[in-house]
Amino acid sequence: xxxxxxxxxxxxxxxxxxxxxxxxxxxxxxxxxxxxxxxxxxxxxxxxxxxxxxxxxxxxxxxxxxxxxxxxxxxxxxxxxxxxxxxxxxxxxxxxxxxxxxxxxxxxxxxxxxxxxxxxxxxxxxxxxxxxxxxxxxxxxxxxxxxxxxxxxxxxxxxxxxxxxxxxxxxxxxxxxxxxxxxxxxxxxxxxxxxxxxxxxxxxxxxxxxxxxxxxxxxxxxxxxxxxxxxxxxxxxxxxxxxxx
Amino acid sequence: xxxxxxxxxxxxxxxxxxxxxxxxxxxxxxxxxxxxxxxxxxxxxxxxxxxxxxxxxxxxxxxxxxxxxxxxxxxxxxxxxxxxxxxxxxxxxxxxxxxxxxxxxxxxxxxxxxxxxxxxxxxxxxxxxxxxxxxxxxxxxxxxxxxxxxxxxxxxxxxxxxxxxxxxxxxxxxxxxxxxxxxxxxxxxxxxxxxxxxxxxxxxxxxxxxxxxxxxxxxxxxxxxxxxxxxxxxxxxxxxxxxxxxxxxxxxxxxxxxxxx
Numbered sequence: 086x087x088x089x090x091x092x093x094x095x096x097x098x099x100x101x102x103x104x105x106x107x108x109x110x111x112x113x114x115x116x117x118x119x120x121x122x123x124x125x126x127x128x129x130x131x132x133x134x135x136x137x138x139x140x141x142x143x144x145x146x147x148x149x150x151x152x153x154x155x156x157x158x159x160x161x162x163x164x165x166x167x168x169x170x171x172x173x174x175x176x177x178x179x180x181x182x183x184x185x186x187x188x189x190x191x192x193x194x195x196x197x198x199x200x201x202x203x204x205x206x207x208x209x210x211x212x213x214x215x216x217x218x219x220x221x222x223x224x225x226x227x228x229x230x231x232x233x234x235x236x237x238x239x240x241x242x243x244x245x246x247x248x249x250x251x252x253x254x255x256x257x258x259x260x261x262x263x264x265x266x267x268x269x270x271x272x273x274x275x276x277x278x279x280x281x282x283x284x285x286x287x288x289x290x291x292x293x294x295x296x297x298x299x300x301x302x303x304x305x306x307x308x309x310x311x312x313x314x315x316x317x318x319x320x321x322x323x324x325x326x327x328x329x330x
Numbered sequence: 331x332x333x334x335x336x337x338x339x340x341x342x343x344x345x346x347x348x349x350x351x352x353x354x355x356x357x358x359x360x361x362x363x364x365x366x367x368x369x370x371x372x373x374x375x376x377x378x379x380x381x382x383x384x385x386x387x388x389x390x391x392x393x394x395x396x397x398x399x400x401x402x403x404x405x406x407x408x409x410x411x412x413x414x415x416x417x418x419x420x421x422x423x424x425x426x427x428x429x430x431x432x433x434x435x436x437x438x439x440x441x442x443x444x445x446x447x448x449x450x451x452x453x454x455x456x457x458x459x460x461x462x463x464x465x466x467x468x469x470x471x472x473x474x475x476x477x478x479x480x481x482x483x484x485x486x487x488x489x490x491x492x493x494x495x496x497x498x499x500x501x502x503x504x505x506x507x508x509x510x511x512x513x514x515x516x517x518x519x520x521x522x523x524x525x526x527x528x529x530x531x532x533x534x535x536x537x538x539x540x541x542x543x544x545x546x547x548x549x550x551x552x553x554x555x556x557x558x559x560x561x562x563x564x565x566x567x568x569x570x571x572x573x574x575x576x577x578x579x580x581x582x583x584x585x586x587x588x589x590x591x
Contacts (some may be wrong), residue, residue, distance in 0.1 A: 099589075117352045160430075163433060164433045165430065165431070165432070165433055165588060167585050182426060182429075183431050184431045187428065187430075187431045187432070188428070188432070189425055190358055190362065191360045192358075192361075192365050193358060193362075197358075200354070201354060201355065201358065204348075204350050204351045204354055205351055205432060207348065210350060275503065306355065
């Protein structure tokens with residue numbers, strides 16, 4: 086049974102004070118950029134005491150201001166960061182869509198990029214070949230699939246990325262913000278695909294500032310503030326509380 | 331430390347198991363670098379021939395028998411090592427988006443770069459073979475030792491690149507320091523000068539520059555058909571020290587690199 090559990094997660098790290106011969110530029114921070122939370126000296130507490138349980142069929146919306154810790158939490162759940170404390174229990178195949186351009190070669194065709202992206206995700210070559218037509222069909226790229234990736238619009242790139250990531254039916258899909266990309270028709274198809282994933286006993290974790298998207302898509306909300314949980318519960322109750330003056 | 335080293339070994343083992351990824355990406359890298367050019371990767375062969383030809387024409391004073399072969403083989407190994415060092419020092423910085431966006435083991439990037447170096451060296455090797463043929467240097471049984479020498483260089487290189495990649499991430503200024511050292515390195519390593527005519531600092535560098543021995547394990551068997559025992563011992567020892575250092579560094583910094591970029 087697919088599940089995702091976080092127990093008292095904590096992510097603390099030191100801002101990299103790199104060894105450098107350059108004079109320090111006091112206009113910019115010493116390092117670290119995408120993660121927020123509380124800082125003390127050069128130590129950042131990006132997440133502290135974060136616990137939640139997700140079961141098959143859950144669609145969790147991550148909300149919070151920039152720097153609240155949403156991306157850090159997604160990267161912890163995916164395994165890019167290791168927690169400084171607490172533990173994560175994942176039961177199910179995990180895939181992530183953080184940066185839609187990541188892994189795409191601008192000079193290679195869409196078709197070749199499907200192969201490369203599949204290999205990077207650890208899929209067997211035979212499986213990639215078997216899914217190729219389905220991915221191309223879902224991406225709606227038509228003849229563009231044999232054109233270089235650099236000729237694609239942002240929406241086309243997003244469609245291809247989404248088609249690849251969801252073609253292998255990840256049991257746990259982590260997404261950061263970008264799902265708003267693409268035209269309304271594609272967004273509707275993407276929403277349907279996500280519904281299918283959830284119906285197949287999947288879990289989706291989606292970080293976004295678009296409350297309308299989260300309201301439509303998610304059944305649970307986790308709000309982060311300075312790396313700690315401000316709210317975790319049903320999305321209906323969250324948005325109801327938000328709508329009150 | 332044992333935990334760190336076993337973590338590094340696990341990372342490398344996982345990377346080796348994903349050969350489909352780094353082989354495919356390395357081919358794309360080499361193809362992309364020459365995609366818009368008329369001659370494509372053949373430029374790698376042309377560049378090597380121009381480089382080697384220039385050295386032979388300028389530095390062959392007629393006192394060293396087989397000087398063109400000496401330069402051709404020495405340059406082949408030196409370019410492989412120096413390319414690996416200069417690319418390795420900025421490797422993790424260049425792969426920042428991958429490292430911060432995927433769960434691929436760090437060794438994937440090292441193996442991808444090694445594969446890229448091997449592909450590029452393949453073109454230079456064709457140029458080297460042309461020079462040897464042109465100067466009537468014919469294969470002999472002794473050349474088999476050279477194959478063993480090539481294997482040692484190939485084994486040493488990923489370890490050296492791990493050290494460079496970690497050091498370049500922790501100390502970014504290193505890319506410029508190493509860039510200058512590489513430029514000097516071609517003069518301090520016996521690529522186009524021979525130990526017999528070396529004096530002063532050159533003589534010191536011949537003995538104390540570890541890269542000397544990686545060149546000699548490949549070059550001496552081809553030049554003289556003999557087994558250079560001392561060069562092999564030092565090259566193998568240097569490879570062991572390189573890998574031990576690489577495993578320690580990879581083990582210590584493996585999970586920190588993502589925050590250092």
